[in-house]
Amino acid sequence: MLIITTIILGLIQGLTEFIPVSSSGHLIIGQTLLGVGSDHLFLEFINFGTLVALLVFFRKRIVNILVDIFKNRNYRLARNIIITSIPAGIIGLLSAKYIESHDFFNSLITVTVSLAIVGTLMILAEKLPKASPVKDGEHLSKSRALIIGLAQTVALVPGVSRSGATILSARFLGLKPAEAAEYSFLASIPVMLGVTAKTFVSDHAYLNAHLGTLALSNLVAFISGMIAIGFLMKYLQKHSLAIFGWYRVVLAAVLAVVLLVQYILN
Numbered sequence: 001m002l003i004i005t006t007i008i009l010g011l012i013q014g015l016t017e018f019i020p021v022s023s024s025g026h027l028i029i030g031q032t033l034l035g036v037g038s039d040h041l042f043l044e045f046i047n048f049g050t051l052v053a054l055l056v057f058f059r060k061r062i063v064n065i066l067v068d069i070f071k072n073r074n075y076r077l078a079r080n081i082i083i084t085s086i087p088a089g090i091i092g093l094l095s096a097k098y099i100e101s102h103d104f105f106n107s108l109i110t111v112t113v114s115l116a117i118v119g120t121l122m123i124l125a126e127k128l129p130k131a132s133p134v135k136d137g138e139h140l141s142k143s144r145a146l147i148i149g150l151a152q153t154v155a156l157v158p159g160v161s162r163s164g165a166t167i168l169s170a171r172f173l174g175l176k177p178a179e180a181a182e183y184s185f186l187a188s189i190p191v192m193l194g195v196t197a198k199t200f201v202s203d204h205a206y207l208n209a210h211l212g213t214l215a216l217s218n219l220v221a222f223i224s225g226m227i228a229i230g231f232l233m234k235y236l237q238k239h240s241l242a243i244f245g246w247y248r249v250v251l252a253a254v255l256a257v258v259l260l261v262q263y264i265l266n
Contacts, residue, residue, distance in 0.1 A: 084183075
């Protein structure tokens with residue numbers, strides 16, 4: 001893989017993993033535009049850079065959670081994070097091979113439809129009815145934490161976006177945008193840790209064969225991921241998800257035109 005391709009894919013991963021526009025969808029688009037074949041292992045390995053970005057950005061928050069558990073005996077936030085993580089962890093593990101091999105999960109048509117549907121929900125989110133307000137992730141009920149976890153499983157479909165699905169569902173379940181984003185990111189850590197650990201253990205031969213390109217791509221993903229998290233957390237303090245919804249809908253429209261033209265020409 002060319003160095004410029006490695007850098008571009010790392011940049012796409014870092015920016016779109018946390019901004020709710022779908023990293024998987026954008027990586028499929030990026031691979032198509034760059035003319036490189038679909039490489040699931042490469043995309044799984046560059047999750048490491050964004051995982052490290054997440055751990056570094058929220059390091060103080062993570063320490064506070066651990067202090068709450070071991071010193072204050074307050075397990076509520078940790079409990080909710082685990083509940084939210086379980087559905088995606090189980091379903092992702094059981095369906096991993098199917099996802100890797102099935103064309104549905106590498107299709108621009110799937111990405112286009114997912115971008116449009118979730119984008120529309122983001123645009124309408126502030127106008128739709130919501131559950132009673134909740135202060136933060138710690139004060140979510142077990143059932144609400146589970147619903148957010150079920151929403152996270154939908155993000156296995158490219159174009160949906162893990163952060164998009166969880167932030168959007170958390171908004172409907174009573175969290176404000178910034179609190180929804182923080183909870184979404186914290187709840188994604190166990191899943192990302194599991195996926196990364198599985199990838200490193202089961203596919204170390206691929207890692208050894210592509211160590212240089214993976215190191216570069218992960219470095220780019222880490223730097224751009226830090227920027228993306230900081231931007232989103234600050235932006236959602238005063239704004240809704242609508243701008244990301246409009247971006248998704250416009251991108252879906254462009255992709256739909258491209259796919260239509262390709263269909264006609266073929």
